[in-house]
Amino acid sequence: MAQTATQNQQTTGINVEFDVELRKVFKVFNGEIVVRGIDLSIRRGEFFSILGPSGCGKTTTLRLIAGFETPTAGDVLIRGQSMLNVPPYRRPANTVFQNYALFSHLTVWENVAFGLRIKKRGKAEVQERVKEALKLVKMEGFAKRFPAQLSGGQQQRVALARALVNRPTVVLLDEPLGALDLKLRKEMQVELSNLHQELGVTFVLVTHDQEEALSLSDRIAVMVDGKVEQMGSPSQIYDRPQTPFVADFIGDTNLFRGRIEGAHPTMLWVITDKGLKMKVQPANDTNGLPLTSGAVVVSVRPEKVNVGFSPPDGSLNCFEGRLKHVMYLGTHVHYVVQLLSGDQITVRQPNALNVPTGDTPVYLHWGADDCLALPE
Amino acid sequence: MSTKVPSESRPIAPTPQWLQALLLLVPAGVWLALLLVIPTLLIFELSLVPNIKPGDLVNPSGLGNYWRIFQSDVLNVIGRSLLFATGTTLLCLLMGFPVAYWIALLSPKRWRNLLLLAFVLPLWTSSLLRSYAWISILRPTGVLNTLLTSLGLPTLDLLNRSPAVFIGMTYSLLPYMVLILYASLEKLDRRFLEAAADLGATPPQAFWKVTVPQTLPGIAAGSLLVFITGLGDFINPELLGGTSSMTAARLIYNQFLGATQNWGFGSALSMVLILAVSLAIALLIKYGDKNASSL
Numbered sequence: 192m193a194q195t196a197t198q199n200q201q202t203t204g205i206n207v208e209f210d211v212e213l214r215k216v217f218k219v220f221n222g223e224i225v226v227r228g229i230d231l232s233i234r235r236g237e238f239f240s241i242l243g244p245s246g247c248g249k250t251t252t253l254r255l256i257a258g259f260e261t262p263t264a265g266d267v268l269i270r271g272q273s274m275l276n277v278p279p280y281r282r283p284a285n286t287v288f289q290n291y292a293l294f295s296h297l298t299v300w301e302n303v304a305f306g307l308r309i310k311k312r313g314k315a316e317v318q319e320r321v322k323e324a325l326k327l328v329k330m331e332g333f334a335k336r337f338p339a340q341l342s343g344g345q346q347q348r349v350a351l352a353r354a355l356v357n358r359p360t361v362v363l364l365d366e367p368l369g370a371l372d373l374k375l376r377k378e379m380q381v382e383l384s385n386l387h388q389e390l391g392v393t394f395v396l397v398t399h400d401q402e403e404a405l406s407l408s409d410r411i412a413v414m415v416d417g418k419v420e421q422m423g424s425p426s427q428i429y430d431r432p433q434t435p436f437v438a439d440f441i442g443d444t445n446l447f448r449g450r451i452e453g454a455h456p457t458m459l460w461v462i463t464d465k466g467l468k469m470k471v472q473p474a475n476d477t478n479g480l481p482l483t484s485g486a487v488v489v490s491v492r493p494e495k496v497n498v499g500f501s502p503p504d505g506s507l508n509c510f511e512g513r514l515k516h517v518m519y520l521g522t523h524v525h526y527v528v529q530l531l532s533g534d535q536i537t538v539r540q541p542n543a544l545n546v547p548t549g550d551t552p553v554y555l556h557w558g559a560d561d562c563l564a565l566p567e
Numbered sequence: 568m569s570t571k572v573p574s575e576s577r578p579i580a581p582t583p584q585w586l587q588a589l590l591l592l593v594p595a596g597v598w599l600a601l602l603l604v605i606p607t608l609l610i611f612e613l614s615l616v617p618n619i620k621p622g623d624l625v626n627p628s629g630l631g632n633y634w635r636i637f638q639s640d641v642l643n644v645i646g647r648s649l650l651f652a653t654g655t656t657l658l659c660l661l662m663g664f665p666v667a668y669w670i671a672l673l674s675p676k677r678w679r680n681l682l683l684l685a686f687v688l689p690l691w692t693s694s695l696l697r698s699y700a701w702i703s704i705l706r707p708t709g710v711l712n713t714l715l716t717s718l719g720l721p722t723l724d725l726l727n728r729s730p731a732v733f734i735g736m737t738y739s740l741l742p743y744m745v746l747i748l749y750a751s752l753e754k755l756d757r758r759f760l761e762a763a764a765d766l767g768a769t770p771p772q773a774f775w776k777v778t779v780p781q782t783l784p785g786i787a788a789g790s791l792l793v794f795i796t797g798l799g800d801f802i803n804p805e806l807l808g809g810t811s812s813m814t815a816a817r818l819i820y821n822q823f824l825g826a827t828q829n830w831g832f833g834s835a836l837s838m839v840l841i842l843a844v845s846l847a848i849a850l851l852i853k854y855g856d857k858n859a860s861s862l
Contacts, residue, residue, distance in 0.1 A: 257765060258764075259764075278764070279761070280766075281767075286765045288761070288765075292756065294777060294781075295781070296780045296783075297780075305763070305768075306766035306767050309766060309767045309768045309776070310767055357766065357767070
């Protein structure tokens, strides 16, 4: 007895940190490998995003957690319990579906009450919890409406309430804001973030919108071709990408292929294929050590590049070019500059009074801290 | 010369709306008037003419043919018609739903059209032929009993009794039920089933709480179609049911072409059937509308 108790304590002690774990999960559909050996540990109460281009396997990964798909190999755990033989209807997870999947034959109230009624909760409890959930998403006034009588944003809220009312261990969100227009999407992002903070439930969000992932998540897993390319906090992903793909996919960037010419402990000299010499920060290689030699790709974020009409004094990475295009974006201005080397560089600067136009000669410069050498 | 406008680019005067409506509705309107409205009115007129044949009730009020319907022997016949139609509807629903469900949701996609075709195929044969086929299967020395005897089982006496009518009618009407239910189930959003499972519903719970309510319009339409067609079915009761399975349709036939010639009474009975069926369709339209507005 005592031994079992300590064992239990140990197991719960080990697993208490993580709500969802994926261990070497593979999924094969008709001979096509969609998920290739994913390892993920999602902490309790975390807002975790799986970010990637369409077809990268992110939705399949979410469906593996929900139980709509079974892994070809590997294991899925929720709160330390293997879910391999647990059907979706017995998993402590609730999903907010893409396009919501609200039952069209039921009212808003009945949709939200569905899960509680299935679990045969008492009438008073159902009434109270549904009311509470609708209040949480500010939809109390719409209880008697049918889904078809709601706008996209309102349906989104009902879908959230329908998942949250069951008090799941983890809430799975499959591109929940994808169908909304930009303004509404921004609003719902704020509300999702507030809800997450208020409830403290683990959220797993699948999205292809990097801005959404960056603004909402505690941690992000960037997926490509069924694998996790990089996992980390939004600032780690954005400021310290580990691969050219991540640098390119998360935000905009300018990439230069080149070779390391000289290495200092914290700085590298890189000569690009087109002959530009740059001083850059090294990213870590696969062993976690800074790069010191070999082929690299240098990433320079558009907003880190300064534009001037005369050569600045003492700037390290300074290149002459001609202004090709100016795109006025309201808060920002986009410049496309063709360097003398032939490279085209995108620059993003805050909107200023004197926006240069036309085919003007300009000087671009950026600090060594503002660019990163990534392993090729 | 240069100011001359080519005739092709001159705007064509739009056809007035009333003319559009007239042109679109006249062909079907004439058809319906000649072959439905006028004959129905003629039947109604006929139903008011008292029959003067000896032995029949003669009622100068003109409604005698209708009073005749409320006598117990005719009520029994109408009751039997309703029983055949209702029973057939239930049998078609019970057998048709699983089939339609399987074809629409579970079968491999590339087989679907073929499977549906296999179900519709009996519709392409003559209904008379189908009934004769059932006779040769069900008769005392038929295929079924030969099989049962060879297996050492007791024979079944089904022909010329109501079981044969149920079998024949269900066989004839099942394809319609399957087609209509398939159309309804095929439109079922599968994410609803996933959403139900996600919210804790076991597959049977999801079936009763999502699949059935979602396909209710199809269930209603299929049931009504089978019911109405079954109510008016003449061949199956006539050929498979024997003398004990008199139905309203057979009774009407007998009034016009059979032994008991009484056009007035046949017309009155027809009017009652037409009225009952119209009422059922009206209910369906109302029910269907209600369902559509909630979608």
